[in-house]
Amino acid sequence: MIKRTPLFAGLSLLIGTVVACSNPTDPDSSEAASPEQRVLTLYSSRHYDSDKTLYELFENETGVDIQVRESGASQLLETLRSEGDQSPADLVIAADAGSLWRFKDAGLTQPLQSEALAAAIPATFRESSGHWFGLARRLRGVAYDPSRWAAEDFAQWGALASEDKAGEICVRASSNIYNLSLMAEVIERLGADAAQSWATAIVGNMARSPQGGDTDQIRAIAAGECSIAIVNHYYWIRLATSASANDQNVAASTAFTVPEFTEGSGSHVNITGVAVTTAADDLALAEEFIAFLLSEQGQSYLTTETKELPLLDTSPAPAGVEQVPAFVASDTPLDVFGENQAEAQRLFDLAGWN
Amino acid sequence: MRGVISWRLPSATALPALLVIFMVTLPVCTALFAGLTVGGGSTWDHIFTNRLLPYTATTIFVLVLSALLMLAFPVPAAWLVSRYEFPGRRFFSWALILPLAMPGYVMAYAWADLAASPGPLQSALRDATGWSARDYWFPNVSSAPGLAFVLASTLFPYVYITARTAFSMQTSTTLDAAKSLGANAWERFWRVGLPVAIPAICGGLCLALMEAAADYGAADFLGVQTLGVGIIRSWNSFGEPNTAARLALALIMIAGAFFFAAQYLQGRGGTQHTGSKWQTPKRGRLSARHSAIATLLCTLLLLICFFAPVSRLIWLSLETRASAADLVPLLRATLILSSLGTGFALIAAFVFTLAAKNDGGLRFGTRLAAAAGYAAPGAVLGLGAVYILRETGQALSASIAILLLLWIYVSRFTSAGVEPLNATLDRLPRNLDNAARSLGSGRLARIWRIDLPLLAPGTFAAALILFVEILKELPATLMLRPTGWDTLAVRAHAYASDERFAQAMLPSLLIVLAGLAPVLLLSWRLSHSERQP
Numbered sequence: 002m003i004k005r006t007p008l009f010a011g012l013s014l015l016i017g018t019v020v021a022c023s024n025p026t027d028p029d030s031s032e033a034a035s036p037e038q039r040v041l042t043l044y045s046s047r048h049y050d051s052d053k054t055l056y057e058l059f060e061n062e063t064g065v066d067i068q069v070r071e072s073g074a075s076q077l078l079e080t081l082r083s084e085g086d087q088s089p090a091d092l093v094i095a096a097d098a099g100s101l102w103r104f105k106d107a108g109l110t111q112p113l114q115s116e117a118l119a120a121a122i123p124a125t126f127r128e129s130s131g132h133w134f135g136l137a138r139r140l141r142g143v144a145y146d147p148s149r150w151a152a153e154d155f156a157q158w159g160a161l162a163s164e165d166k167a168g169e170i171c172v173r174a175s176s177n178i179y180n181l182s183l184m185a186e187v188i189e190r191l192g193a194d195a196a197q198s199w200a201t202a203i204v205g206n207m208a209r210s211p212q213g214g215d216t217d218q219i220r221a222i223a224a225g226e227c228s229i230a231i232v233n234h235y236y237w238i239r240l241a242t243s244a245s246a247n248d249q250n251v252a253a254s255t256a257f258t259v260p261e262f263t264e265g266s267g268s269h270v271n272i273t274g275v276a277v278t279t280a281a282d283d284l285a286l287a288e289e290f291i292a293f294l295l296s297e298q299g300q301s302y303l304t305t306e307t308k309e310l311p312l313l314d315t316s317p318a319p320a321g322v323e324q325v326p327a328f329v330a331s332d333t334p335l336d337v338f339g340e341n342q343a344e345a346q347r348l349f350d351l352a353g354w355n
Numbered sequence: 356m357r358g359v360i361s362w363r364l365p366s367a368t369a370l371p372a373l374l375v376i377f378m379v380t381l382p383v384c385t386a387l388f389a390g391l392t393v394g395g396g397s398t399w400d401h402i403f404t405n406r407l408l409p410y411t412a413t414t415i416f417v418l419v420l421s422a423l424l425m426l427a428f429p430v431p432a433a434w435l436v437s438r439y440e441f442p443g444r445r446f447f448s449w450a451l452i453l454p455l456a457m458p459g460y461v462m463a464y465a466w467a468d469l470a471a472s473p474g475p476l477q478s479a480l481r482d483a484t485g486w487s488a489r490d491y492w493f494p495n496v497s498s499a500p501g502l503a504f505v506l507a508s509t510l511f512p513y514v515y516i517t518a519r520t521a522f523s524m525q526t527s528t529t530l531d532a533a534k535s536l537g538a539n540a541w542e543r544f545w546r547v548g549l550p551v552a553i554p555a556i557c558g559g560l561c562l563a564l565m566e567a568a569a570d571y572g573a574a575d576f577l578g579v580q581t582l583g584v585g586i587i588r589s590w591n592s593f594g595e596p597n598t599a600a601r602l603a604l605a606l607i608m609i610a611g612a613f614f615f616a617a618q619y620l621q622g623r624g625g626t627q628h629t630g631s632k633w634q635t636p637k638r639g640r641l642s643a644r645h646s647a648i649a650t651l652l653c654t655l656l657l658l659i660c661f662f663a664p665v666s667r668l669i670w671l672s673l674e675t676r677a678s679a680a681d682l683v684p685l686l687r688a689t690l691i692l693s694s695l696g697t698g699f700a701l702i703a704a705f706v707f708t709l710a711a712k713n714d715g716g717l718r719f720g721t722r723l724a725a726a727a728g729y730a731a732p733g734a735v736l737g738l739g740a741v742y743i744l745r746e747t748g749q750a751l752s753a754s755i756a757i758l759l760l761l762w763i764y765v766s767r768f769t770s771a772g773v774e775p776l777n778a779t780l781d782r783l784p785r786n787l788d789n790a791a792r793s794l795g796s797g798r799l800a801r802i803w804r805i806d807l808p809l810l811a812p813g814t815f816a817a818a819l820i821l822f823v824e825i826l827k828e829l830p831a832t833l834m835l836r837p838t839g840w841d842t843l844a845v846r847a848h849a850y851a852s853d854e855r856f857a858q859a860m861l862p863s864l865l866i867v868l869a870g871l872a873p874v875l876l877l878s879w880r881l882s883h884s885e886r887q888p
Binding site: 048049050068069070071072073074075076078079080082083085103106173174176178181209210211212213214215216217220221223224225226236245251342343345346347350351355 | 398401405406467471472473477478487488489495497498576577578580584587588590591592593594596674681737738741742744745833834837838841846849850852853854856857
């Protein structure tokens with residue numbers, strides 16, 4: 002082992018040096034900061050450059066140092082669980098209420114009592130005791146070929162199960178959180194048996210096995226492989242506002258609508274939201290940051306690139322989103338998306354929806 | 356190979372090996388232990404009753420089909436390249452290794468886009484024929500056979516490299532004898548060349564299949580329900596990482612079956628001729644027709660598995676005018692992590708190889724340990740690391756996160772480093788060691804003065820393979836990297852999971868480019884060593 006001892010020592014030294022001195026994106030590591038420097042650590046499942054700009058704005062305004070760890074929501078949850086009270090995380094930002102519920106259910110979030118936030122956010126879009134708060138809205142709806150169908154053909158989700166849609170539907174895999182949350186609300190509205198029959202009928206109407214993302218389903222309509230796709234609104238808007246002429250043509254040859262569950266029940270609206278972790282100790286700072294995200298400036302940066310809808314109707318919507326048809330949000334408490342999530346996957350599995 | 360397994364107290368040199376076996380297997384064992392001991396609950400009942408069989412059947416189907424693909428085309432290509440002269444032979448002999456630089460998930464992005472109904476191939480077909488998208492059948496990449504094709508196209512170089520090396524090392528005596536006995540070219544390949552090369556080919560194939568078994572990115576993107584996808588699904592949709600770990604056990608058992616099959620085949624395969632007077636045979640000439648077929652085979656292989664998908668990536672990056680400015684920190688993080696990971700994995704591979712050299716039991720044990728890590732999906736190893744962290748009460752600080760990540764790299768990839776080292780060792784004459792021993796050299800002195808210098812060529816190959824593998828690693832890096840340490844793979848995945856493929860293309864392309872340099876070096880090195888045996 003003569004050879005290896007110096008090699009080991011050398012490598013350990015190298016790692017020590019690398020870890021200590023070189024944070025590839027941020028040369029001023031947090032240790033270098035002054036002791037009174039306030040730090041806010043975010044765990045985020047979003048990966049948008051505009052989010053980074055937004056965080057920098059807050060840093061510049063307040064002098065707070067924002068640290069971000071981006072990963073998938075499930076991975077962030079395991080990391081948080083491992084770190085426990087020692088976690089550096091103050092806030093978790095995750096797309097989908099189902100994900101936020103999972104953090105709450107694991108006991109990783111704490112209630113933030115804030116009259117200002119409670120007054121600003123409609124009750125549907127925040128957890129009743131303050132475990133999470135909505136930041137932006139997202140709609141799951143139906144994209145279709147307007148030469149074959151009209152918006153009225155998809156007034157309710159049940160319409161996708163009818164026989165005249167045989168061989169026409171394109172949709173992504175069932176394990177995707179958007180499908181799980183939609184199914185969770187179908188279960189809540191119609192019951193498990195009806196939900197499973199609905200999913201089974203959709204599987205029978207599929208033009209191809211579930212594959213790709215939402216954008217791929219819209220493209221498949223334009224290519225003529227199917228004429229109906231279940232997609233989130235912002236994928237369609239992104240195609241419509243894309244720099245590529247090809248993408249614009251895809252959006253132009255399709256239309257988008259937002260079905261209800263039963264007549265007058267309202268539509269499936271999900272959120273991107275934020276939760277305060279149990280490890281956070283500066284709750285005032287957390288509240289200040291959340292309020293900043295809900296400010297006009299915050300809402301604008303959160304939605305301009307993603308094409309989500311701002312949480313508040315009073316905030317201006319990003320370019321392109323005006324093409325989304327008018328809708329009424331369902332009043333199902335969003336925690337249901339999380340509570341029914343495992344059941345949703347089980348029913349999808351039984352229905353043969355891969 | 357020495358198949359005798361002897362049991363005795365570990366010697367001084369065996370201790371480091373046992374320690375490294377412990378290190379390499381701890382993450383996977385922790386995850387499996389947690390999976391088996393913590394109750395599976397209703398989720399496990401559901402998966403066991405409804406999903407386990409389909410997941411397993413799909414996984415085995417994909418693995419078998421990709422194995423057939425990797426044998427059917429790359430092995431004949433390796434034979435032709437090492438035995439015959441034909442137009443482009445020199446180019447093909449090294450270029451056929453290039454697909455190794457493509458991660459499976461990037462190959463999946465590229466081919467799913469190329470072959471989808473809105474993609475360029477089908478669009479061209481519709482334009483040419485006037486058909487609509489439902490008027491014709493077209494191969495679907497988003498299917499189990501499609502996944503097998505994608506995995507085979509990125510992993511076949513493992514089979515190609517080992518096959519080519521084995522064919523090049525064959526002495527002319529046996530082949531000449533076969534020729535003089537009237538065997539035609541086909542019979543010389545099928546009845547003489549191939550059987551002798553089977554152990555080497557099996558080693559390469561085993562490595563490729565274990566890598567394929569651990570795939571998550573490509574299968575998930577293509578929507579194929581393999582065990583790898585089931586593992587992540589039970590974690591993401593059901594929120595039960597323990598169920599995920601249980602499914603990982605099924606995956607590791609499948610990979611274990613491949614491992615033992617390869618061991619068996621390697622053990623009973625033909626032996627290499629090791630006489631001192633062996634010479635590499637001159638390459639034969641092919642008729643014009645056969646030359647054309649050989650060139651066509653190699654061209655198609657390279658076009659389908661490398662140039663077409665890479666061109667598509669370049670096209671998409673250019674079309675969207677993606678900016679490369681903020682990719683520099685990613686590249687830096689990627690290179691630092693890959694280099695450090697390579698260093699540690701190489702040390703582990705050295706310890707394994709040297710300890711196994713004279714000890715059948717250790718040889719088996721080290722190979723099994725390396726294989727267990729290699730077959731485990733990165734996400735499961737990451738989970739094991741997080742459990743270990745939880746048990747020891749440590750916080751995931753930046754330095755601990757990097758150490759954990761490097762540990763997982765070692766656990767996952769040591770196998771890829773052990774194979775080239777073993778291949779080098781197998782070729783060395785035993786009597787060197789005996790001669791040194793008779794001259795009174797101690798064991799450590801023999802390692803220092805004989806083994807390490809002789810292993811140098813294998814070390815180089817091992818380091819390059821490790822570097823490329825770690826460069827492409829996604830799930831564990833995604834889980835464990837500290838803030839500010841995003842790698843190219845992490846960024847490409849982040850964009851792709853947000854369905855921003857245009858933006859995902861540039862980091863994907865950079866992964867391929869960063870992997871290309873080591874792959875080219877490896878290729879040059881292999882050709883070089885074959886010319887000067």
